[in-house]
Amino acid sequence: MPFLSVLLVRSALCWLAVGAAMGALLLSTKAAPLPAWVFRLFALHAEALLIGWMVQLAMGVAWWILPKYPRLPERGPAAPIWAAWLLLNAGVLLAGIGRSIGAPETTVIAGRLAELLAAVAFAVAAWPRVKAFGR
């Protein structure tokens, strides 16, 4: 597995561990009297698991297994994937934590914008690798 896929997949695993812990706390609020701030974790729980875990895992695995180029670098330039990793994780932090702590709406919008840019960077890198075998 290439280094950038390791980075993306391990980051996804971190979000899974964190998101699942928040989910367990949130579910427990239906059964036990927990502090009110626990409810505010909902936005970060959703952002962590949907974007941080599932989307990032898909990006990491795709970067690993999509058809390679016959020349070096065999998976294409690394810069867009670095940018996608940085933007996606910054986006999850900004949008998830921003909404959970009641930060100004601009923080959440900035987070979502970062996630969009991550998708653009990833698509730019992955698009030419979606091709028939031998090309």
Added chain:
Amino acid sequence: MPSITRWFVRSALLWFLLALATGVLLAGGVSADIPGTAWALPYPTYLHLLTVGWLTNLIFGVAFWMFPRYTAEHPRGSDMLGWLAYVGLNGGLLLRLIGEPIQLSGEAKGVLLLLSAGLQLLGAWAFVLNTWPRVKVK
């Protein structure tokens, strides 16, 4: 395909069917009434049937199968952690499916939901622990 992957993927398919059937019921009203009871399935349960039952089970199963080998002797890491992930995820979701409607109907305290939360967390963390060392540069 290893045995644990078959369990994950077949369970994923069953949750998928159940989730979409619940979706049909939910589309017919605000909540999905469970025949023969006074209980109703809440929307969060439906969402978790899809995201945990279908997507996460499928991901766990395929990752357990396809990710780089841990060692030649233990190519898929720890079988115990793998089964803990399976039982935690699916047992936890099943308890949620039963416990959430009961809890909302006010007929019981939330022991089932606490157990469900603990089991699902255990399942997710077991998967992370087992998968982490398999995600490595070749």
